[in-house]
Amino acid sequence: MELFTVNRYTEDLKKPKTGTQDTTNNEDEILQKLLQKAAKRKRKHKESEVIEAPVQEDLAPEEAEPQTKEEPVEVLEKPQELVEEQDVPSNDFQVLGDDGSAAKKKKVEMQLPSWLAHPTIIEGGILQPEEEIPASEAIDQLDYLEKTTCLALKQMKIKRLFPVQRQVIPWILEAHAKPAPFRPRDICVSAPTGSGKTLAFAIPIVQLLSQRVECKVRALIVLPVAELALQVYRVISALCSKTELEVCLLSKQHKLEDEQEKLVELYKGKYYSKVDIVVTTPGRLVDHLHATKGFCLKNLKFLIIDEADRIMDAVFQNWLYHLDSHVKETTDQLLAGTQAPLCYAELQSSFGKQPHKLLFSATLSQDPEKLQNLRLFQPRLFTTVFTMPVIKDVNGDDTNPETNPDQGQFVGKYTTPAELTEQFCVTELRLKPLTLFALVEKYQWKRFLCFTNSTVQASRLTFVMTSLFERTTTKVAELSGNLSARARKQALQDFAAGKINGLICSDALARGIDVADIDVVLSYEVPRHIKTHIHRVGRTARAGKKGTAVTLLTEQEQVAFKKLLNDVGKGLGEEINVSPDIEIQYAASYKHALNHLRNRQQKEKGNKAALKKRVANQAMMHKKQENLVTDRPLTLMEKLQIKASVNQAEVLSKKQDETKPQNRKTKPQPKKTKKQLIAKKLMNIEN
Numbered sequence: 001m002e003l004f005t006v007n008r009y010t011e012d013l014k015k016p017k018t019g020t021q022d023t024t025n026n027e028d029e030i031l032q033k034l035l036q037k038a039a040k041r042k043r044k045h046k047e048s049e050v051i052e053a054p055v056q057e058d059l060a061p062e063e064a065e066p067q068t069k070e071e072p073v074e075v076l077e078k079p080q081e082l083v084e085e086q087d088v089p090s091n092d093f094q095v096l097g098d099d100g101s102a103a104k105k106k107k108v109e110m111q112l113p114s115w116l117a118h119p120t121i122i123e124g125g126i127l128q129p130e131e132e133i134p135a136s137e138a139i140d141q142l143d144y145l146e147k148t149t150c151l152a153l154k155q156m157k158i159k160r161l162f163p164v165q166r167q168v169i170p171w172i173l174e175a176h177a178k179p180a181p182f183r184p185r186d187i188c189v190s191a192p193t194g195s196g197k198t199l200a201f202a203i204p205i206v207q208l209l210s211q212r213v214e215c216k217v218r219a220l221i222v223l224p225v226a227e228l229a230l231q232v233y234r235v236i237s238a239l240c241s242k243t244e245l246e247v248c249l250l251s252k253q254h255k256l257e258d259e260q261e262k263l264v265e266l267y268k269g270k271y272y273s274k275v276d277i278v279v280t281t282p283g284r285l286v287d288h289l290h291a292t293k294g295f296c297l298k299n300l301k302f303l304i305i306d307e308a309d310r311i312m313d314a315v316f317q318n319w320l321y322h323l324d325s326h327v328k329e330t331t332d333q334l335l336a337g338t339q340a341p342l343c344y345a346e347l348q349s350s351f352g353k354q355p356h357k358l359l360f361s362a363t364l365s366q367d368p369e370k371l372q373n374l375r376l377f378q379p380r381l382f383t384t385v386f387t388m389p390v391i392k393d394v395n396g397d398d399t400n401p402e403t404n405p406d407q408g409q410f411v412g413k414y415t416t417p418a419e420l421t422e423q424f425c426v427t428e429l430r431l432k433p434l435t436l437f438a439l440v441e442k443y444q445w446k447r448f449l450c451f452t453n454s455t456v457q458a459s460r461l462t463f464v465m466t467s468l469f470e471r472t473t474t475k476v477a478e479l480s481g482n483l484s485a486r487a488r489k490q491a492l493q494d495f496a497a498g499k500i501n502g503l504i505c506s507d508a509l510a511r512g513i514d515v516a517d518i519d520v521v522l523s524y525e526v527p528r529h530i531k532t533h534i535h536r537v538g539r540t541a542r543a544g545k546k547g548t549a550v551t552l553l554t555e556q557e558q559v560a561f562k563k564l565l566n567d568v569g570k571g572l573g574e575e576i577n578v579s580p581d582i583e584i585q586y587a588a589s590y591k592h593a594l595n596h597l598r599n600r601q602q603k604e605k606g607n608k609a610a611l612k613k614r615v616a617n618q619a620m621m622h623k624k625q626e627n628l629v630t631d632r633p634l635t636l637m638e639k640l641q642i643k644a645s646v647n648q649a650e651v652l653s654k655k656q657d658e659t660k661p662q663n664r665k666t667k668p669q670p671k672k673t674k675k676q677l678i679a680k681k682l683m684n685i686e687n
């Protein structure tokens with residue numbers, strides 16, 4: 001896309017006239033020509049002023065549209081602007097940054113690649129209640145679903161397919177039914193949260209792999225966090241229950257050795273794969289690519305990236321680079337390097353050698369160009385964002401801009417589930433926790449998620465809310481990256497079982513987590529990005545069920561948040577409020593809660609300072625001992641190593657201190673651990 005046009009005037013200068021004319025004469029001639037041109041223009045504009053209908057050939061198309069009578073000021077002003085421009089002799093060069101020329105610049109229109117501008121629209125966005133589904137749509141009536149799949153779906157209590165599944169599943173199955181050298185187009189699917197994207201890729205890959213003879217890793221599903229990977233693993237395992245396919249979950253929640261045992265086996269000096277489908281996080285995948293002998297991806301048929309925009313945004317140990325070198329030995333690389341095959345011969349040679357890439361997300365539309373890092377093969381986009389492709393006439397102009405102003409605007413638009421109601425509540429910053437408490441009490445929400453922007457805030461808010469809810473039946477807990485994987489799993493389980501009513505979360509878990517029947521999702525702090533908002537509110541109103549999302553805003557935040565929503569074609573929603581005298585009503589308990597928090601923070605500060613001092617003292621003591629024991633002084637490297645190990649110990653104990661607020665009452669025992677650590681380090685140095 002061209003952003004600027006720079007005209008270089010070179011022609012006449014390059015061709016000096018032959019004979020007696022020197023360069024000076026030539027320049028004079030050019031100057032004459034330019035002055036003539038300027039005079040000609042002046043004449044033209046004088047004429048246009050007379051007839052009061054200016055010819056605006058230099059203006060952008062929308063500016064050149066006939067002016068209505070309601071805007072007389074512009075009609076008079078535009079010729080004036082043009083006349084003023086003529087005062088400076090034109091030299092046919094476009095001066096960058098020049099104010100006059102900037103006014104003339106044509107509006108730069110976003111030109112999407114064809115595959116983004118012409119998506120396949122997923123029809124039937126609203127998920128109908130089960131009772132209203134016609135018999136013809138029941139899963140056993142769908143001829144593309146195998147019996148084993150229907151059986152598994154029935155066990156999962158699924159009676160019909162959702163729109164995204166109805167569209168994507170047959171498409172993938174059909175694409176793979178075509179003979180060589182046909183290569184299926186890679187696909188990107190952008191559909192709202194809770195619309196059933198997991199089954200949309202799980203069903204076809206399980207069906208297409210179920211007839212395999214030898215067990216090899218043929219499908220790799222990559223998800224951003226361990227909790228999500230576990231969730232998808234469960235769905236795939238349930239689908240595979242009626243087949244011979246083996247599924248394996250790789251995530252940091254398990255020991256690497258245990259996973260290695262599940263992945264491969266060594267028989268008579270040769271490694272064999274024990275699994276067909278691998279569900280993993282990017283980080284863990286890289287660990288196995290480096291450390292697991294026999295973990296082979298050369299037979300990969302499907303590469304599925306869920307929450308694709310999130311995964312492509314983050315670096316995640318450069319996982320794509322590592323994956324690339326492990327997939328297929330072909331001349332054209334999977335994820336980087338040469339272009340996708342263009343001619344028949346290339347297509348034939350690459351047939352079956354590259355995995356079919358399937359990308360899914362609810363917010364894929366932010367910057368789909370990023371996905372090009374994956375070298376998608378003739379990608380196809382499936383989306384529920386309802387905008388028609390731009391229809392251009394032969395001159396490249398939009399044929400009907402008035403009737404369809406949103407045409408072709410896929411990028412930057414998001415859809416939330418139709419069943420979601422969005423609301424907001426305006427409050428003061430100092431009263432936010434109290435407002436949150438009052439809202440839960442007023443609406444009697446028994447299952448809610450409350451999002452904050454950081455783990456520290458999640459931890460503090462949980463503390464205050466626990467104190468506020470002390471005398472009620474409502475129980476809240478923290479669910480953030482602060483906690484260990486096990487603690488997070490436990491919190492989610494307790495919430496699902498109804499032992500906890502509210503989870504106060506950081507955004508680490510805003511994506512993809514599927515917990516049934518959440519009454520309301522609360523945003524305690526305004527999300528920094530619109531994508532975060534879409535994923536937060538998407539934890540409710542899932543699978544066709546109704547849900548509510550409430551954002552707590554201060555007066556100032558309200559303006560910024562409204563803009564954030566408007567930019568993607570959304571509105572603030574309905575305003576709700578709590579009684580204005582909540583402050584008086586709950587004054588005592590709020591004061592009590594805040595005092596508690598203050599004490600806790602002071603204690604934490606004290607603990608940290610004491611710990612730091614203790615660690616420093618230990619390091620000093622140790623150094624002295626070392627100098628006594630060994631005659632020789634420590635080398636620089638040894639000193640650095642000791643320092644690093646002490647620092648590491650310090651960071652570790654700090655982390656433990658932060659992540660286990662409930663254990664803070666127990667006496668810290670860092671002395672022994674640190675001694676051991678230093679001793680171990682020294683042993684290593686000496687060895």
Ligand SMILES: Nc1ncnc2c1ncn2[C@@H]1O[C@H](COP(=O)(O)OP(=O)(O)OP(=O)(O)O)[C@@H](O)[C@H]1O
Pocket residue numbers: 157158159160161162165191192193194195196197198199361362511512513514538542543
């Ligand atoms: N055909 C179906 N019938 C009934 N329930 C379904 C169907 N498909 C999926 N579900 C249920 O809908 C819920 C949401 O599905 P899923 O997690 O796949 O959504 P998603 O589109 O991936 O959402 P997100 O973008 O938030 O990750 C799940 O509880 C799932 O069991």
